[in-house]
Amino acid sequence: MSLALDRKSDVSASPAAPATSQKPAGHVVLDITGMTCAACAGRVEKALSRVPGVSLASVNLALERADVDLTSADVTPEALAAAVERTGFGAHPRPPSAAERRAEQQAVEAERAAAERRQLLLLIVSALLTLPLVLPMMAAPFGLSLHLDPWVELALATPVQVLVGARFYKAAWKAVRAGSGNMDLLVALGTSAAYLFSLYMLLDRGHAAAGHLYFEGAAAVITLVMFGKWLEARAKRGTTAAIRALMTLRPERARVLRHGAEVEIGIEEVRAGDSVIVRPGERMPVDGTVIEGESEADESLITGESVPVVKRPGDRVTAGALNGVGRLTIEAIAVGEDTTLARIIRMVENAQSGKAPVQRLVDKVSAVFVPTVIGIAVLAFAGWMLAGHGFENALIAAVSVLVIACPCALGLATPAALVAGTGAAARAGILVKDxxxxxxxxxxxxxxxxxxxxxxxGRPALTDAVPLAGTDEDTLLRLSAAVQSASEHPLAKAVLAAAPQGALPNVENFQAQVGRGVVGTVEGKRIAIGNRDLMREQSVDIGPVEPVLAKIESEARTAVVVSADGAAIGVLGIADPxxxxxxxxxxxxxxxxxxxxxxxxxxxxxxxxxxxxxxxxxxxxxxxxxxxxxxxxxxxxxxxxxxxxxxxxxxxxxxxxxxxxxxxxxxxxxxxxxxGVTLMRPDPRLVAAALDISRRTVRKIRQNLFWAFVYNVIGIPLAAAGFLTPALAGAAMAMSSVSVVTNSLWLKRWRPRFSSGE
Missing domain, CATH: 3.40.50.1000 (HAD superfamily/HAD-like)
Incomplete structure (x- = not known):
């Protein structure tokens, strides 16, 4: 390989980067609240897509986030949020600055934690009230008769139906007003039918209604669905842990040198070129170069490398890395949204908010799922009535269909696996773009x-400098280094590092010939450094140096010819281990x-x-x-x-x-x-790891979709045929969502394994 064949950083000599597709006029990210299933996400997506000036809207249920591409810069985030709120959901535009986003993220996390505690409290109350209702059903197979008084059943079931189930009624009403259906509508319809039928029977027959009441079914469904949603919320927090961990790495304050004094300022006030002080145990606030001090940096959450890296003057440091025992002074190179950490967070967020092609199909299915299920429930009810099995049996079959058919699992199948998989990859130093x-x-x-x-x-060193007769080694290296001083190529740096001490002569008319070498004028001589192709282009006879070239290359070192005014004056050998x-x-x-x-x-x-x-x-x-x-x-x-x-x-x-x-x-x-994939440390073994986590994530998505469909494909016919009670249907529905998210969480355990026995 010649000196410039694999040019790494000389922009002037590089081919143009490939053209990219035209970007949208703007992009807005909204945080969405109140979604409970894929149908909800579909409603939000449809509402955003209808706003004039929106070219594409994508809603991620697991992240509770909407990404909106705009064709017009006149569309405001507030207008988009208002469109979402008209459908019954909450929407908040994500702030542009990192500090504001971090503050909002902390507020959202606190709100979610409080909501989770409230949900847990309601779940405990619901479980305590429901347990006496389901105990007789659980004891019956063992020959035990524990039937409660019908009026006691009403007293226990009513708070569960009215107070604990209020969230389902509110969400169902919003869906109806928006002209669509969701999981909450199915639960509200099913449990209300069972509860109201039981109430009617009790008021009509009194104690004679015993054995024909389904208070326990309605209460059990609400309790089990609440339990499933609580588990789901906890699991979803686990899948998004990678983003939260990365967000916490960014310090909010930094110490900089201003007029010789150390001043503490907000991170948003730091500018490129500032001298930043990092004390022992603090995180690096910016990307920069060490100019004073020596320490070690823990970059594990950024690059996945668990071993601390020694940092000395001249070494690069990355924002978010944890400083060791030494005090460092660094020159800020990239700050705020330009830091490596900010780019990592953006890449992980973009990957996690994307949609697989199969998910788009799932979204279409979810859009018609709820109306279809209601239709199946009506048909089941009619079928049982026409078969002469009576109103009670027909109602239970219809209720069971409504309860078991939940689109939550379908909506979570892809995003839950995607968030968990890309998060695990990011912790290992593998960033997936989309x-x-x-x-x-x-x-x-x-x-x-x-x-x-x-x-x-990529850090080559000069191993050979073979001058021809009439040229000494110092002259060969001095002329070569003078030309290479205008290049940033790694091989050029190897020549510069080996050059004799002292000032180098100036180079004029420098040209980098991509794939061949470099040419420039030094001390009035036209100096060319490169491979055989460049020498032929410069009409240089390389016959006298061919034996030297062949010998260096046979020892797996790169050999380049140096010529002056059209005549070869020597050969340089460079090794890149x-x-x-x-x-x-x-x-x-x-x-x-x-x-x-x-x-x-x-x-x-x-x-x-x-x-x-x-x-x-x-x-x-x-x-x-x-x-x-x-x-x-x-x-x-x-x-x-x-x-x-x-x-x-x-x-x-x-x-x-x-x-x-x-x-x-x-x-x-x-x-x-x-x-499409970036490895945060130069370890080629991560290539295999990147392919591995990609395959595992795609496999999890397929597994999740399979189980989500299986629950409904098997469960709905069983419910319609009368083989499931509402309580069992509720348990199956709740477990479908929990199983999908739990299956995805296994990806969090993934780590790259490099042992030879893998």
Missing amino acids: IEALERAAAVDTVVFDKTGTLTE VRPEAAEAVKLLARRGVRSEMLTGDSEAVAAKVAGALGLTDYKASVKPADKSGALSALAAAGHKPAMVGDGINDAPALAAAEVGIALGTGADVAVETA
Whole structure:
């Protein structure tokens, strides 16, 4: 590979980043309150979509959040919130600043915690009142007769129906006013029918109504649904723990040096270039570079790396990282919404708020689900009446249908798994941009690695400086370093680091030839540094240095020719060591049935050595940056699902062309923006981990949808046929939502495993 073949950061020499689709005129995020099922989310989505100027509205039930894309900047967040409130739900525009969002998040968390406590109190009261009602039913199989007086049953059931069940009536009324149905409407209809029928029988027959009362069914349904919603709320808090953990990492105050004095200010007042003081045990308030002091930083919640990282002058630090025992002075580079931590939070939020294609189908089903269930309940009632089984049996069958058919599980199936899976990935240092990237990553069967900075350290060092006769080593290095001083390429830095001490001469007419090398004028001489292609372009005869080139390349080092005014004056050898984790990364992928390939602009000899060290049988050498995307397209045309792993500007087209692009977060910004998945630390083993969590999350989504549909497909016919009582139907309905969320929570236990015995 030549000195500029895998250019990582020289923007002027890089190909243009791939064009992106036109962005909407604006984007608004609303926090929604009061949703209880997928039908509720559908109502909110429909209300927002009807607002003029809205191009797309997406509502996430698990996160209780709405994302709205606008075609007109004239649409205000307040107008959108008003549209939601007209449907009976609460809506609050999310504040733009990080400090305001953090304050709102804390207020929302406090409100949810208080609501959860109130819900728990109501649940306890409901359970205490319901238990005496269901005890006779539970004791009957054991030959015990514990029947209560009918009037006692009424006294116990009425508070449950009227007070505890009030939330269902309120939500059901809002749904009816909005011209739609939801889970609350089904519960309200079913329990009211059972309660009112029992009340009628008691008032009409008195004690003779014993045995024909269903107070226990109505009370049990309300209690079980309340229990299910309480468990669901707790589980949902667990799935969103990743975002809350990241939000808590951002300090609200920072100490900066102003006019030689240490001043404490709000984090929003810190500016790029400020000198920020970080004391032992504090979190880094900004992204920056250490200019004074030495310490260790715990970056585990940001990069997933559990081992503290030593920080010395010149090292980068990331906002949110926990400082160790030393005092640091850092120069702020990125502040506020531009910090790495803020970008991580945005990426995780965007991924968790997305919708899988299958979820859109579920939303359509949910929109007609409640009316369909009511229709089935009416048919069941009519069928039992026509069959001559009487009003009582017909009513119980209809009530059971209404109670068991809850769309909650359908609405939670996808978002619950998505939130838990992306949260677990974020804790491990794997950021997924959106649900589409997650689904594509789950299907990947081939991983294509860039070499420099991905499979290798990306911190090359000069190993050889071989001058030709008439040139000494110091002159060769001085002229080379002078030209390379205008480049930011990692190989250029290796030459600069090895240059003789002292001021370097100026370079003029500098040009970076992508994939070939660099050219510039130094001390009146036209100096060219690069590979054989560049030398041919410059009409340089490399015959005299060919043996030296071949020897350096045979030892897996990069060799470049240096010429002056069209004549070769020497050869430089540069080594970029292979990452110690790279070989294991290839093995981990192989165990998952995923092929690994390498694309590099380096020479065949160097590529062969690196591939041999990693156990790679498939690689392509001397690949120009512009040809990398073509190689990915060829794999796709052959029926493969390729992922591209890279970190440089020149990798961006290939990252965009792949089924899914995987970028190292330590690489160029354009690579990170283009990729669907970002690894927050340069460990290639995380590629296998990213594919693993993607597959597990997609599998959980499918499992959740299967169980959600199974509950209804099996439960509704059983209820209509009279095999389920309202109490059993209520238990099944409550457990459907709980099982879906609990199944998703297993993803929180996921951790990357790198042991050879995995």
